[in-house]
Amino acid sequence: MNEKLIDDIKHLLQWYRLNYGETLSIPGELSFDLEDEETAPAIPVPQPAAVAREADRESLADPLKIHGDHPRLKSFYEEIRNCRNCDLSQSRKHFVFGMGNPQADIMFIGEAPGRDEDEQGFPFVGRAGKLLDKMLFALGLKREDIYIANVLKCRPPGNRDPLPDEVLQCEPYLQQQLAIIQPRVVVALGRIAAQVLLKSGDSLKILRESEHSYNGIPFIVTYHPAALLRNSGWKALAWHDLKKLKKHMAGEL
């Protein structure tokens, strides 16, 4: 048995144990249950949520995790961190540039900072962020392995959808981040990020089920973790999307 397969099985069993305890029961096709931390059973093993909390603390203690001391990313961050190109600059608490590994092969892109992100200045640090960490863990990844950013760098009041003018002003920043990081695969989290980047008005369902590339980069569309927290019925579909990402990472697509 090769090492990759052993790793896959190990992660799969860790996840199963985390969510279901010690009894193995597989009804039909196996899919990961990306449960909310509050409803997942407490099991005395190292948990992804704990890893996420630790990652959050480190991030807050070390703003270098925003740009990883990568010269071009750092200089771009310094250039735009005080941006006032749209009205969201009036209401934001923090500008949320992004965070992660500037040499990452995978870049996740969300819609805009939410309340927790606005409070802390880092993307995906609330409940949705913890679920994202679980999704990464299921793939054998950590935050440090990827880069993550949003289409908008400042929080829309009340978490409303971004306005066209806000996207127009802010999207070039994301384009520049993509040009600097040059990921091998891009994953759009949610309808807004997918529609903006693909310049499409299609539904999330259609976007998820279609093949895309973005400037020649394989582009996968899946649910925003916040949507998965609201509707657990979508988790199996999200896992289906993540399996596509896994295949891209393995060079099978």
Ligand code: SF4
């Ligand atoms: S949302 Fe983007 S364009 Fe608007 S102020 Fe923030 S960084 Fe600037």
